[in-house]
Amino acid sequence: MHNIFSVGQILTEFGFKILNIITWEKTNPPPNFSCRYFTYSTEQIIWARKSEKVPHYFNYELMKQLNGDKQMKDVWKLPAIAPWEKSCTKHPTQKPLSVLTRLILASTKPNAWILDPFTGSSTTGIAANLANRRFLGIDQEEDFLKISKNRKLEIENIKMAAKYRQKIGGFNDKNQLELFLVQESFSEYQTELKLQN
Numbered sequence: 001m002h003n004i005f006s007v008g009q010i011l012t013e014f015g016f017k018i019l020n021i022i023t024w025e026k027t028n029p030p031p032n033f034s035c036r037y038f039t040y041s042t043e044q045i046i047w048a049r050k051s052e053k054v055p056h057y058f059n060y061e062l063m064k065q066l067n068g069d070k071q072m073k074d075v076w077k078l079p080a081i082a083p084w085e086k087s088c089t090k091h092p093t094q095k096p097l098s099v100l101t102r103l104i105l106a107s108t109k110p111n112a113w114i115l116d117p118f119t120g121s122s123t124t125g126i127a128a129n130l131a132n133r134r135f136l137g138i139d140q141e142e143d144f145l146k147i148s149k150n151r152k153l154e155i156e157n158i159k160m161a162a163k164y165r166q167k168i169g170g171f172n173d174k175n176q177l178e179l180f181l182v183q184e185s186f187s188e189y190q191t192e193l194k195l196q197n
């Protein structure tokens, strides 16, 4: 449960540069039934780049917009997973789409390839595809890969995908994600045209 320290150490040993440790603070954590510890209400995310020299991408402006026009902090207050996200799944540690969508939009461009080698029910992949990114997932459990495929099939329905985009938390209103994705694709297209001419 507390393996974030070993992961951080291994990343440093392999030459990765740690950029931020993001704390996801669950606004509605489940209670601690043992009453012997503080309620577990946070999870940590290590944002790192492959080396000191490899540049990284950060969509500073979008993050600021999502935070009421103030710099986005490294503490994200977002709710734990909601029932509507579990339509196809019984994965015991499924993450919310809001957290993965924010991570993906902050650190990648449209069409980027995203790899999750511990994909579980593939929340990373669903968030990636809903945000027009490509995805590759790996898991040792075949049952979890079946869940992932069902989730993927679900969002191949355009209406379903649009509904999901409206429900993902962390945006100022229900159309903000859709609108941002349209603008993002348009500016990518313009950049490509400029490069071709």
Ligand SMILES: C[S@@+](CC[C@H](N)C(=O)[O-])C[C@H]1O[C@@H](n2cnc3c(N)ncnc32)[C@H](O)[C@@H]1O
Pocket: 091, 093, 094, 095, 096, 117, 118, 119, 120, 121, 122, 123, 124, 138, 139, 140, 141, 144
């Ligand atoms: C925390 S869960 C991922 C949950 C996922 N983010 C989601 O939202 O559904 C970690 C996953 O890693 C898988 N896993 C653990 N060790 C693995 C290994 N050595 N190779 C591949 N998958 C592994 C487990 O089966 C589990 O589904």
